[in-house]
Amino acid sequence: MYLQLNSISKVFKETKKETLQDISLEVAKGEFICIVGPSGCGKSTLLNLVAGLDTPTSGTISLDGQPVTGPGADRVVMFQEAALYPWLNVMENVLFGLDAAGYPKARQLEIAEKYLKMVQLWHYKDYPIHQISGGMKQRTALARALALDSKLLLMDEPFSALDKQTIHILRAELEGIWEKTKKTILYVTHSVEEAIYFADRVVVMAENPGQIKQIIPIRFARPRNIEAPEFTALRKQILNEVSLSARKSVADEFDGPEVNQA
Numbered sequence: 001m002y003l004q005l006n007s008i009s010k011v012f013k014e015t016k017k018e019t020l021q022d023i024s025l026e027v028a029k030g031e032f033i034c035i036v037g038p039s040g041c042g043k044s045t046l047l048n049l050v051a052g053l054d055t056p057t058s059g060t061i062s063l064d065g066q067p068v069t070g071p072g073a074d075r076v077v078m079f080q081e082a083a084l085y086p087w088l089n090v091m092e093n094v095l096f097g098l099d100a101a102g103y104p105k106a107r108q109l110e111i112a113e114k115y116l117k118m119v120q121l122w123h124y125k126d127y128p129i130h131q132i133s134g135g136m137k138q139r140t141a142l143a144r145a146l147a148l149d150s151k152l153l154l155m156d157e158p159f160s161a162l163d164k165q166t167i168h169i170l171r172a173e174l175e176g177i178w179e180k181t182k183k184t185i186l187y188v189t190h191s192v193e194e195a196i197y198f199a200d201r202v203v204v205m206a207e208n209p210g211q212i213k214q215i216i217p218i219r220f221a222r223p224r225n226i227e228a229p230e231f232t233a234l235r236k237q238i239l240n241e242v243s244l245s246a247r248k249s250v251a252d253e254f255d256g257p258e259v260n261q262a
């Protein structure tokens with residue numbers, strides 16, 4: 001298996017609480033995995049462990065046969081708020097990582113152009129970061145992540161701070177980009193709708209301690225129509241799964257009140 005999580009557990013020293021318990025997951029190369037679960041169940045903690053930003057208390061993680069022992073160029077993380085350099089423009093933000101990775105100048109420019117075009121930002125390449133919208137910031141972060149051509153893309157609610165319309169546009173773009181690049185993606189989201197839209201498999205987590213409750217393969221053809229009846233039915237089923245382990249009304253928390261009317 002490309003990415004392998006073997007019986008991961010995490011106890012934070014500060015709280016002595018078991019945050020993650022016995023998490024095992026195998027991900028194939030090119031697979032799009034979405035992780036959903038109630039707030040606080042340990043989704044971000046899990047992603048951080050795979051990123052190597054923190055270490056599991058027990059268990060092992062390996063990527064392409066190599067043990068994960070710390071952060072590495074083979075894994076790129078994208079967060080809810082794009083972590084861009086505000087003093088650089090759009091293009092320079094993408095070039096920065098390529099430069100650090102040691103690409104020759106001409107090659108850096110070629111790669112940056114390719115990915116800025118892919119995320120539809122080529123015309124904004126000279127804009128300073130503070131002059132672009134939240135959606136464009138996330139596109140810049142995505143271009144930067146893709147440009148590094150890492151083995152694994154780790155995304156922690158990358159679109160959740162954006163407005164609905166922008167989310168829909170970016171979802172379709174990311175889906176298209178994934179089809180083209182066949183990246184292996186681990187994507188954390190609060191939205192069950194988003195998980196079914198993207199995922200080959202949806203990992204449903206439960207809390208206290210954080211664990212994998214269910215793994216649901218999604219077999220709908222892409223691009224997926226979120227209004228199709230079978231889509232809505234599956235969304236309800238998964239929301240139900242999540243709500244069994246969530247403390248409070250889950251539909252409100254996860255997909256907004258309109259889900260209840262569907």
Ligand SMILES: Nc1ncnc2c1ncn2[C@@H]1O[C@H](COP(=O)(O)OP(=O)(O)OP(=O)(O)O)[C@@H](O)[C@H]1O
Nearest residue numbers: 012014015019037038039040041042043044045046
């Ligand atoms: N560095 C830390 N030290 C101690 N406890 C932590 C630390 N980081 C996270 N936790 C705890 O671990 C649990 C899981 O947190 P985590 O951020 O992984 O949840 P999450 O599923 O990503 O939640 P959300 O959906 O709200 O983003 C929480 O109870 C949190 O307080």
Ligand SMILES: [Mg+2]
Nearest residue numbers: 043044045156
């Ligand atoms: Mg989180």
